[in-house]
Amino acid sequence: MSAEQLVERKRPIDTPRYDVIVVGCGGWGLAVLKVLADLGLRVLGIERREICHNLRHYMKRMVMHSRLSYMVLDPDDAILAQKGETHHPLIEELIQSYSDFAVKFDLPIKTHHELVDIEGSRDNFALTVRDPEDRTVRLAANRVVLATGSFDNxxxxxxxxxxxxxxxxxxxxxxxxxxxxxxxxxxxxxxxxxxxxxxxxxxxxxxxxxxxxxxxxxxxxxxxxxxxxxxxxxxxxxxxxxxxxxxxxxxxxxxxxxxxxxxxxxxxxxLIGHRPNQELCARLLNGNLAFDDETFESCARPGVYLVGALAKKHLEHIGLTDILCPDNQGIRYIERIRSAMQQEFNCAER
Ligand SMILES: Cc1cc2nc3c(=O)[nH]c(=O)nc-3n(C[C@H](O)[C@H](O)[C@H](O)COP(=O)(O)OP(=O)(O)OC[C@H]3O[C@@H](n4cnc5c(N)ncnc54)[C@H](O)[C@@H]3O)c2cc1C
Structure with a gap:
């Protein structure tokens, strides 16, 4: 371990302990954050740049190819509502809807905070995070949901x-x-x-x-x-x-x-596809992206959960594929992580 890493590990925890920290605020991170907040859990989302950073990397006027059935969370939003299933929004419209969604439901998010490492184990994680001034912040959580996408490499x-x-x-x-x-x-x-x-x-x-x-x-x-x-x-x-x-x-x-x-x-x-951040995956999960199909819990690191494009093992997770998988199961997967966490924390929905 380098001297710098040693200093970072000795740094005190900066905040109270969260029940769950959700890392990455793309569509899936936001959806998970909302359902866990609705359970009354003490949650925090961290996002390395802006909400939906990965989507901002593409043509603004590109049309989303498939319906977005994993994001049926706000019945009042034409794009994010169930009736939006047949609608193909432009990427810029979708980013706006996701951003409005985060504001409307007052989701607790720290943007410009990038996860660098996770120490500890279930019920006692310490996350090392870079803040906007490039300082190291340490956050404590009982569980971690990784929703960091699949667009880094x-x-x-x-x-x-x-x-x-x-x-x-x-x-x-x-x-x-x-x-x-x-x-x-x-x-x-x-x-x-x-x-x-x-x-x-x-x-x-x-x-x-x-x-x-x-x-x-x-x-x-x-x-x-x-x-x-x-x-x-x-x-x-x-x-x-x-x-x-x-x-x-x-x-x-x-x-x-x-x-x-x-x-x-x-x-x-x-343009032959993209993968999750290989270095981060190696550091956090020994490069092992396998997870329990029912709960999304990582096989390599209990207490850490993988969702969205990162958990690409089942194509339908990413909401991209109703063409390949007509029975897009996104909503069902959100329900699964909700009930897994409900059982873990023994809580009733508000
Ligand atoms: C170009 C493009 C076209 C797409 N077209 C469609 C489509 O037609 N239909 C469809 O359903 N879906 C489409 N998608 C996919 C969809 O929008 C979502 O990207 C997908 O559902 C996965 O969402 P996600 O939340 O898992 O990951 P992402 O949307 O990739 O979000 C991951 C988030 O995690 C953040 N992050 C990553 N690493 C860290 C870190 N270390 N610390 C903190 N934050 C971090 C990123 O900045 C990003 O905001 C497209 C995606 C892209 C990029």
């Missing part, structure tokens, strides 16, 4: 050049881009969104492992179902069933069904 393909400056792994700050040759890699909605946004003013090449039928379907859905009915796909060449082999020196070498091709690009978006 980009997935990589293990190919040369993928960490070059011209290769981006998140899609944001794109509005100013024009007159460029842009390579997109990845067959998800992020690529489709990005291409539709950029193709009017740039030349696009999209290398994707999917078949051309699947790619056509995705673009059709993207343009007609999710709010961009007048979007036109122009200036775009699609190489389906293709694999990028290298990205060195702003040149993509791609294995296509018609042989190996190379293409010079100005910038590349490699």
């Amino acid at each position: 980009p997935n990589l393909a293990g190919i040369p050049g993928e960490l070059d400056a011209a290769v981006h792994h998140y899609f944001h700050e794109w509005e100013h881009i024009k007159g460029k040759k842009i390579l997109f890699i990845g067959g998800g909605f992020s690529s489709a969104d990005g291409i539709i946004a950029l193709c009017q003013r740039n030349t696009i090449l999209w290398a994707v492992r999917k078949s051309s039928d699947e790619v056509d379907q995705m673009l059709t859905d993207q343009k007609t179902i999710w709010g961009q009915p007048d979007a036109r796909l122009v200036n775009t060449e699609i190489w389906p069933e293709s694999q990028v082999l290298s990205l060195e020196n702003n040149t993509a070498v791609v294995q296509t069904p018609c042989g190996r091709k190379s293409w010079r690009y100005d910038l590349c978006y490699m």
Whole structure:
């Protein structure tokens, strides 16, 4: 242990003990915070930046693809209410609804507080947190819910050049881009969104492992179902069933069904998914994200619970997937963590 870590561990606890500290205030962290506060528990949410920080990393005018059934917590909010299940809000609308939700229900949240470490065990946790002035704060809690999402580290393909400056792994700050040759890699909605946004003013090449039928379907859905009915796909060449082999020196070498091709690009978006913060997971949970299916309690660290995109073991947890899992179970999972905590603390709902 370094001298700095030793000093941090000796630092006194700064606040009274909480029943539960919820780490991360995206959609899931907020939902859990609300249901636990309704149980009368002494709760605190901590968020490293602003509420829904991860969602703010994406195109503001992007439409949420799937319904948000895990967030049926405020019947008065058109987006967060049950009737919102068929509505596909823009990301900026959703962030506003989440923020209003936190204010309306007076959820106790410290923004700009980042969890760095957790010591101790069930009933006696001490959380090391960085505050907005970069000071170390220590918080005490009986239980911890981790809702830190799955957007910290980009997935990589293990190919040369993928960490070059011209290769981006998140899609944001794109509005100013024009007159460029842009390579997109990845067959998800992020690529489709990005291409539709950029193709009017740039030349696009999209290398994707999917078949051309699947790619056509995705673009059709993207343009007609999710709010961009007048979007036109122009200036775009699609190489389906293709694999990028290298990205060195702003040149993509791609294995296509018609042989190996190379293409010079100005910038590349490699959008092949993201993962939770690997370092934090190793520190807190020995890298073991397994949890009890009924209670969400971590197998590696009793007293710590995993929810939302972090607990991606079941795809339906993340609310992303009613297309993949038509019977989206988000609401049921919120109920589960509510009853697990109700039993743990032997409390009745207010
Ligand atoms: C680009 C994008 C598109 C999406 N599209 C859809 C969609 O169409 N439909 C849909 O249902 N869902 C969609 N989602 C997912 C959805 O919005 C939520 O992100 C998802 O349900 C997971 O929520 P979450 O609360 O688990 O995690 P997140 O929303 O990722 O929130 C995690 C929060 O934890 C905070 N945090 C992380 N580490 C720390 C730390 N150490 N200390 C303190 N705070 C920390 C982060 O800053 C963040 O605010 C999308 C997400 C993204 C990013």
